[in-house]
Amino acid sequence: MAYPSDLKYTKDHEWIRISGDTAEIGITDFAQQQLGDVVYVDLPEAGRTITAGDTFGSIESVKAVSELFAPMSGEVVDVNQQLKDRPETVNSDPHGTWMLKVRLADPGAAGALLDSRQYEELIKSS
């Protein structure tokens, strides 16, 4: 699967889609492949703040549990409720399945993240 060039990526395998001062956050195709069948996504509620580099939730597959790390800081404005009943969409459409929508504290901080080419290099070497 191709890594969309309109997304930014973290070394922890999250992606972020920024438009203006808001952004959507999800996990990458590489991450869902490593996890296998996702059965449960534990996310914060709207109104909570998340901090770049810190844990904001967890994701469980049949075989493992893994923490989710915030690519950028901000306030959670929406949570994808469909993931409660259909967590498997993380597997089937990883880059189209957002988990959180966030109002960014500092949209300019995106420069510290990886672009799609850098991310592809990262997963090639791992």
Add this chain to the structure above:
Amino acid sequence: MVPFAGWDMPVEYSGITNEHMAVRTRAGVFDVSHMGEIEIAGKNAAAAVQQILCNDASGLQVGQAQYTGLLTPDGTFLDDMLVYRMAPSHFMLVANASNAAKDFAWINEQVKAVGDAAAVDTSSRYALIAIQGPAAREVLQPLTGVDLDDLKYYWFGHGEVAAARATISRTGYTGEDGFEVFVPPNMADAVWQALLQSGRSADVVPCGLGARDTLRLEAAMRLYGNDIDETTTPLEADLGWIVGWKKDAFIGRDRLVDQKQKGVSRKLVGFEMLDRGIARHGYPIMHGDQRAGVVTSGTQTPFLKKAIGMAYVPVHMAAHGSEIDIDVRGRLSKARVVALPFYKRT
């Protein structure tokens, strides 16, 4: 691929859920050649088996297999295994890969003590391919002259499978009907390919360690190293039915008789999560702020579609319907004790 007891084994081929569902609804093929084989033969072989293994094998016919335990003198599990009666004085034990060397060293010593019998580690002589699921019989039958309808559950026969010399056993680790086929290692690939080819129209899939674990857990089959080990007895593991109480002597008997009289203080139970999340191996069972027990196995089951597991709990918490608290990574989550197995084929 993951390293497993000295073998490189695939966790999954097409995904744990897909493989699990295939076995419950059609069939799946597993390469379980890592399992260890130990054979005991000689004039006193039957006596040695009766002394070394906890189940009563006296009624075991030639061609029949039995689930049993290899116990320490303390009555705890060195391993769990199947024993096959190959001939009146010839038995084959099929042991967990991670324990096979330890088992053989122990068994060899005990067989020598009994005398007039010998134990041989024959693990390298067998590959083991399993086909499991409701379609297993119709997929395997075209490949062999052995009439599979004549093989009852936990019986085995000899013949050929896809031109390989084979022992076919109607056993498995999934809770489904199915077969385990012992073949020479150099024929393993041919048998594997033949089964997948024969199963193509039934959409049979290859299955890895991941589905093997979720399937066996739904069927509440114990996994050595998780649910049973050298600290737990058959009574604590709720496996009293594999103890040959009528036998005068076997290794571990005194401890088990004592434990049966006094009653166990903890017991392996099944649970279903009431709160969201999966309670996994090693998570504590809490009673107030005290640690009262431990989860031994846990997963989200693809077929039953709920989070289940097994745990050791104090007997006062073991009744079906009891609610228990599990520490899921720092968060107390509720679960309910339920009857085992979680899944039973109809």
